[in-house]
Amino acid sequence: MSEDKESFNPFDPTGMFKEMRDTNIDAWAKMMGKAVQTDVYAESTGRMLDAWLSSSTPVRKMLDKSMSQALANLKMPSSDDITRLAERLTNIEMRLDDLDAKLDTFLSKLSDGRSE
Amino acid sequence: MNDTQNGQVEIPSFSDISEGWHDLARNTQTFNRLLNTDASIAQTPKELIWTLNKAKLYRYVPVRPREERHATPLLLVFAIMNRPHVLDLRPGHSFAEYMLDKGYDLYLLDWGEPGPEDKNLDFDDYTLEYLPRVIRKLKAVSGSNEFSILGWCLGALISTLYASLRPDDGLRNLILLTAPLDFSDKKSSGFIRWTSDPNFKPESIVEAFGNVPGEMIDSGAKMLKPIENFIGTYTMLWDNIESTKRTDAWHAMNTWVRDIIPMAGAAYQQLINEFYKENKLVEGRLKIRGERVDLSRLTANLFNVIAESDHITPPCQSEGIMDLVGSEDKELFRVRGGHIGIMAGSGAEKNTWPHLDGWLAPRSQQTGEG
Structure with missing residues (x-):
């Protein structure tokens, strides 16, 4: 004011x-x-x-x-059990992310090869 | 009840009193609403392009056609113990909006809110597990092998670690805002005096809570300037309660301040022990995933921004790295203002943002590698 x-x-x-x-x-x-x-x-x-x-x-x-x-x-299940499960899920998510990256690289190389 | 010209006191009429009560009631209502509701913040359109655990990578929807955009994409990396919405505070006063308008292909990393299962996340994880994946995705989406990073506060610390450990990963430009890196001055302002006391044991906090509660971090930050944060901000709001422009700005900032999140326990412990207490980064003794962090390997173009009145990261904690980094193109830039104010305050649009754009734009043009 x-x-x-x-x-x-x-x-x-x-x-x-x-x-x-x-x-x-x-x-x-x-x-x-x-x-x-x-x-x-x-x-x-x-x-x-x-x-x-x-x-x-x-x-x-x-x-x-x-x-x-x-x-x-x-x-x-206790909160510790759920925490451990969540940690495992994060690890799986990381592996999936790695696979996703490898797939991207593979597809990119494949498309480069085709264009040549 | 105003003094008249001849010094006599004028008795207010019934309608004056009624109007006064009406104003008081309305202003009190506005005050309560501003304190207890959330403003609409982070409104600039963006799309989610990647997630991992709680972390999310967004790409802001470009507002310039491709041919008018800079070739090098820009990644915004904010701190891990606050939401990044302060970078996109409100329409008409948003750094994200400003940079989009200047033609940047803009990405935002939101670290997310750590849960109990994330208590073991530390700077090793943020630097070498999360950030490289974010960058991988950014490169895939933008189609550019080169990129810039703007890191703020602990986001600047993580960006510095990454830039030193992975100098060949395509990082072209690094902007650091209020980066806490050098903790050699144990008597400077900020948290360092508290954390240097032997009675302060981060291990006990982490053992008790797992993650450090957001309320604890928030209270600590506010106690650095107790009068300003616990009294001054509210008296200032009341003084400006009839100015919509000012109350809107206050409301947006308060919404961001109130949205507190915990900090991963292991990261907190590492921050206090290895950075604040032992100053390992600047002394060249810091190891991330077994790799020594050598600041001389940081070769990206560097723009190091310091807030002159920063009470959270005092300037001495950012200045010291200028002689240690390997960058040939480096500049230290001082801005008047505080830790958050330099980027989100009313003067940011004139005093900070144009300088960031002015430095970054010529360094974001197409190169042979892009």
Whole structure:
């Protein structure tokens, strides 16, 4: 809402604070930009991430294991089974792509031979 | 409630108040719509010509007759952790549309969204398994043995690896945009300070999630400029809420930003360890599928574009390779702007795209080998 700075519009919620905001936002941006590029920030973020992952990963693994066990008991495929199947499909797709390329080369040579 | 000329405050009429509430309600509705809906992006007509796993190769439908087109086709290779739609943001402001109009036979590689089965994909796979197949198809469809590549961000990294490992494969021109290649300055801005900390362990992230969640990558990128990304972008939208031109541009960009995808776990781990931490590429120690990547073998014509205010790939990460590559025809080009802004911002059409075309067009003419 590009209001004239001189005027005050009570129906523009950000307009009431616009001048203050415009004055300060650049300073905040610079300050925060510098803060996240300090070694202290890098270290604390790394530590927090590490702590979160090392505490949550065992729980997640336990849940995955029990889910896989439950699905196996129900004779149903687990996400790992589906993942393995998808990997095999990708491999088949690659072999098909190779065959496609060889066929292209063969047809191209055949057509070159005919034109000669 | 405006000040009158003699300094007295004028009391607003009932109709002024009513109109004000009406405007506020309408603007709030527009604001919510722009935040929570998707704009129509990537609208330039293209046809799918090849797929492998999640990767897709598209050919944009040419708008110029064959005799007016450049002889050398151009392949666009974007990063692996974002959608490539930013190259074709919206009608009237699309790099793809612009290059088609300039007569290029244009191809786009979309790496796709990796699933759990793709967690072991790494740069070796992207460089020597996927890209050569894409190029094989591009050559077959275009009928040209020579081609150009424009790689952006990690797409530029993959393109550089490919250009160094397969210099005789027909790559004539290589355009790199904001390419993260040289990580020798561990104190520069961007992610490098965070990834250099010993507490930052990509292995733990990959072990926990398989692929790195898109939300994690997105938050990390936004935290590099927290005020701008979490506050500034929304205040700017509100300030311009009555300008359709500006809100349309914001909406398109926000649609692209919101469409986040995960990054293959092995590629992420390799990026952090072998590139960011160990700087193997520039130091000549990087091996892809057992082959050492020697930048001096990169002999294609090179146009290396740097965004001067890039906070994701600071200029020092791109500049260093100019002395290492074997290209005789090479140029470093600086553009004012940020990582994405130089190609998708409002000034891209004047400040970046014409320079890319200006460099590439004379190098895309017919040669004996084409």
